[in-house]
Amino acid sequence: MTGWLLQTEHLTKRFGGVTAADDINLELPRGEFHAVIGPNGAGKSTLIGLLAGEIAAEAGAIRFDGNDMTRLRADRRSRLGLARSFQITSLFAEFSALDNVALAVQAHAGHSFRFWKDARRDRTLREPARAALAGVGLEARADTRVDRLSHGEQRQLEIAIAIATGPRLLLLDEPMAGLGPEESARMQDMLRRLKSGMTILLVEHDMETVFALADRVTVLVYGRVIASGEPAAIRADPAVREAYLGEQEARGHG
Amino acid sequence: MKAALAFLHKQAPGFLFEPNTGLIAAVLALLALVPLYAAVAGDPFALTLFTRIVIMALAAVSLNLIMGYGGMVSFGHAAYLGIGGYAVGILWKEGLGSGFLQWPVAIGASALFALVVGALSLRTRGVYFIMITLAFAQMVYYVAQGLDRYGGDDGLTIGNRSTFHGLVNLNDNTLFYYLCLVLLLASVYLVSRLVNSRFGLAIQGARSNERRMRAVGFPTFRYKLVSFVIAGALCGLAGALLANQTNFISPALMFWTRSGDLMVMVILGGLGSLFGPVIGTVTYLLLEEALSRVTEYSGLIIGPALLLVAIYLRGGIEGVFRKAAP
Structure with a gap:
């Protein structure tokens, strides 16, 4: 039994000639808030896909809580306690916000071969779902259809769904994508609250959030880890500055 | 098709509590009064026509479960009509006329066939799924053509309707009609329970966003497969009824155009609405009957009408009344 909740060993994936994940070794201890940054096309979403089980690894291994889960399907990984949010909002559009979260609860409440009772009146599903909605500040929108929520609310709902599965590890794929400054600040507060009590792997473009949390x-570049460490060390790392931060700063000031 | 599927219903509300109670009550009253009209007007053909309508509506309700709620566009649903019908015909030919045997066999054989088709086709999606379901249905069609002992291409005339040992006498056409109507309503009720249960939400979730379903921990395949089997079994029952009504089975029962008709009935009435398939079937078959009396080219009118429904009435007839309701 190791102290790591998540470990990857030599994780590799190629798409045609492009190596999207190149010999990635990651180690996340329990309770850590770990951020992955990198320029566009660095393989961040591929990494999330590999960890969540949507993309099959070509080589290497993924260990979760000491067990090899490299070959497990996405739904099995979810039931082991791994949850994810999507970079491009991925919800059940014609269902209410509460229905969306209740489905996530249902997935973890035994099998769904229950054919007769009205699941929308099942308190063992609805109450935890309401709690998860309240956790992201969406309780007032519980009965609103998802396609009528604002983009910011949909991003919050993404997180609520992930939390509702009761995960031990949360994979967040750019939760700030497309948010305005005010919504970003709210999302950052929410992530800060999540931080206590959960292990989180965050993929994010927004540097302010990354270094704050x-x-x-x-740091990933072309699928390869070029640096890994505490925020201050990463900020000072010359290779990182050149590959990524410097480039962004230059763009920001230009 | 994709857009029509994406549109769908709000949430499937409970049985008889749809906003459209008025429309549904009207259709049910119409169906309930058909035998009375047939007797008073001396028009036995009306009873025959409506028995067929009610049976086809049962088949459409079963297709709606997987297509409307589950998003599985099965283009081979008529196969189950055929399998259910042939179960009745073959058993009769072999001297086994009891409905207590014929009907469970019809349902069971259809369920089994659905299990095989589903296990293979549900691994694919989109056009491939449609093609595989179609291919299986055509396969059964050709097998039936080859069954020389059971009439081959010409079909088989069944000497007796299923017997139920004095419990019900299916030779009484009015009684048979009401039995079909009761089974139709029971199947609508069954679907209403199914789609609102945990199981139903699982298949609707898979229709809405399968990737997300897997990510939150649903093994979606097994739920879709079971819904596919339930739909097949229900349609197998419709096939047994159809064979009893006409006292005749032939490969034409499951020709691919019949599968297309079923899809049209479901879409016309309102995909993913509980009573939509019933309304759609009544409309489609009455329209077809009426036009066939006026012109040889009824397709020239039905075709464009369907096009208009597909373009302008995404929720089908049921959806129009729903929107018109205050």
Whole structure:
């Protein structure tokens, strides 16, 4: 039994000639807030896909709580306690916000071969779902259809769904994508609250969030880890500055 | 099709509590009064026509479960009509006329066939899924053509309707009609319970966003497969009824155009609405009957009408009344 909740060993994935994940070794201890940054096309979403089980690894291994889960399907990984949010909002559009979260609860409440009772009146599903909605500040929108929620609310709902599965590890794929400054600030507060009591792997473009929240940061470039360490060390790392931060700063001031 | 599927219902509300109670009550009253009209007007053909309508509506309700709620566009649903019908015909030919045997066999054989088709086709999606379900249905069609002992291409005339040992006499056409109507309503009720249960939400979730369903921990395949089997079994019952009504089975029962008709009935009435398939079937078959009396080319009118429904009435007839309701 190791102290790591998540470990990857030599994780590799190629798409045609492009190596999207190149020999990635990651180690997340329990309770860590770990951020992965990198320029566009660095393989951040591929990494999330590999960890969540949507993309099959070509080589290497993924260990979760000491057990090999490299070959497990996405739904099995979810039931082991791994949850994810999507970079491009991925919800059940014609269902209410509460229905969306209740489905996530249902997935973890035994099998769904229950054919007769009205699931929308099942308090063992609805109450935890309401609690998860309240956790992201959406309780007032519980009965609103998802396609009528604002983009910011949909991003919050993404998180609520992930939390409702009761995960031990949360994979967040750019939760700030497309948010305005005010919504970003609210999302950042929410992530800060999540931080206590959960292990989180955050993929994010928004540097301010990353450096404000992360215990450790890993930098990916062309599918390869070029640096990994505490935020201050990453900020000072010349290779990182050249590959990523500098470029962004230059763009920001230009 | 994709857009029509994406549109769908709000949430499937409970049985008889749809906003459209008025429309549904009207259709049910119409169906309930058909035998009375047939007797008073001396028009036995009306009873025959409506028995067929009610049976086809049962088949459409079963297709709606997987297509409307589950998002599985099965283009081979008529196969189950055929399998259910042939179960009745073959058993009769072999001297086994009891409905207590014929009907469970019809349902069971259809369920089994659905299990095989589903296990293979549900691994694919989109056009491939449609093609595989179609291919299986055509396969059964050709097998039936080859069954020389059971009439081959010409079909088989069944000497007796299923017997139920004095419990019900299916030779009484009015009684048979009401039995079909009761089974139709029971199947609508069954679907209403199913789609609102945990199981139903699982298949609707898979229709809405399968990737997300897997990510939150649903093994979606097994739920879709079971819904596919339930739909097949229900349609197998419709096939047994159809064979009893006409006292005849032939491969034409499951020709691919019949599968297309079923899809049209479901879409016309309102995909993913509980009573939509019933309304759609009544409308489609009455329209077809009426036009066939006026012109040989009824397709020239029905075709464009369907096009208009597909373009302008995404929720089908049921959806129009729903929107018109205050």
